[in-house]
Amino acid sequence: MEPxxxxxxxxxxxxxxxxxxxxxxxxGRFVVLERxxxxxxxxxxxxxGVVHRPFYLHPKKRKVFARAAQVSYGLWKRYAAEKRLPFEEIGTYEVALNDESMGTLETYVTWAAENGMAPGEVELLDRSEMRRREPNVRCAGAILSKTDTCVDYRAFTEALKADAEALGTQFLFGGAVQEVHAYGGDLEVLLAGQSEPLRARFLVNCAGGEAIDVAHGAGVGLEYTDIHFRGEYWIVDPRVKNLVKRNVYSVPRHKDMPFLDPHWVVRANGGRExxxxAVPVPRANQYTGLHVLAWGEKLFEPPVANKVRLLMNPEFMNLAAAEMLSSVSKAEMLGRVQRFLPALKEEHLVGPGTAGVRSQVIDARGGMAREAIEVPGPQSYHILNYNSPGATGAPAYAAYLVDRLAARGDLDHVRKNPKPQSVWDWATVAKALGLAA
Ligand SMILES: Cc1cc2nc3c(=O)[nH]c(=O)nc-3n(C[C@H](O)[C@H](O)[C@H](O)COP(=O)(O)OP(=O)(O)OC[C@H]3O[C@@H](n4cnc5c(N)ncnc54)[C@H](O)[C@@H]3O)c2cc1C
Structure with a gap:
């Protein structure tokens, strides 16, 4: 069969x-391989489910995500309108829990402008103004990002799949990619449950929490490993949904681990959670339980040194223990939210929400990578550490990737033939991202 x-x-x-x-x-013949x-x-x-505006992203250290988030906001807004999908611009308060954190919020105001947000999209509010606007929120002050938006990212992905299919892309479901080998001038992709390998001329690895495994299976990215953190939610009793009508995030206590602080979240269906x-779990798809025994296998997965260096960091180990406690104790997670929303009580948390897993890449120094990592391989390109705000930035980041592959010559075997598009305009996206176009 032709590759x-x-x-x-x-x-x-x-x-x-x-x-x-x-x-x-x-x-060309493009396929998506989804397990x-x-x-x-x-x-x-x-x-x-938030379209994050990039006020909190360092304009240089997190430049790629900041740019992708800024450009994608307009793309998702247009897409939601065209496809009639939820797009509720409810806004997010990021609150300072003490006076020292107010400096961070002032920095965010400058980052918002540097990242391209319009004047007036963010507003700095002092303690008394917050008291007046949100009597249930306790804080030293807040930044209000007015255009943060609640969406349903699965609905976006399904609509995009239909658009990609209409352009000729094939989605092959049910077979996990197990190994990738060079074969003649092509690649041979071994899929679970299939006797015949699939042949491909080029492979792009967007396997999320398992991208490192796919990269290692292709013999690349061997200097990296990952640790998985399960993010759990609690559903809030609809009777207290009006405690706050916007999202509430707090200034991260640990700048290197901003994903440790739970938020008050407004869902696209109007519910609150x-x-x-961020509970450490041994596998990417471990949505329940702590599975302590499975850690042996994970810790000895190569390269071991990265994990050993991380585990020798006492701060990380203390935080990991606290996160595990938050998985078994509703009160532990509630306590963190009560720091800014004391009116929320344990009896208001009526059931667990849908947990997700963040797969954090650990580098050779034992450090946690902040941005997405791109690893070129022979006839392949691997995207690792594609974490938050990855859903927000996906359409722009994907456009940037396609441009990058073209610039590297990885798409020389397919013929360029831009098709007219109903919703997004490549030229506008390319200009906003500074691409070659
Ligand atoms: C708790 C949590 C909250 C978040 N909140 C937000 C938010 O509000 N806003 C935001 O912008 N971002 C958020 N993010 C980040 C965002 O959701 C991710 O960056 C984004 O969804 C990653 O998309 P992906 O396509 O890379 O990964 P995935 O959605 O995980 O997709 C990877 C796919 O690869 C498939 N796969 C894996 N291995 C194989 C294999 N071997 N063969 C075939 N298929 C395979 C998987 O089945 C999966 O479908 C959050 C993340 C977490 C964990």
């Missing part, structure tokens, strides 16, 4: 967006 031109591994929001732009720009029976079965539906926490 496909590009195989994208992973039908999450990133892989689906990459497939969409490939098919929108080129003629599950449908798209967005993992992190792309198991998240907080609190979460997520």
């Amino acid at each position: 496909v031109d590009v195989a994208v591994v992973g039908g999450g929001i990133l892989g689906t967006s990459v497939a969409y732009w490939l098919a929108a720009r080129y003629d 599950e029976a449908r798209v967005a079965e993992h992190t792309s539906r198991r998240n907080t 609190i979460g997520p926490n």
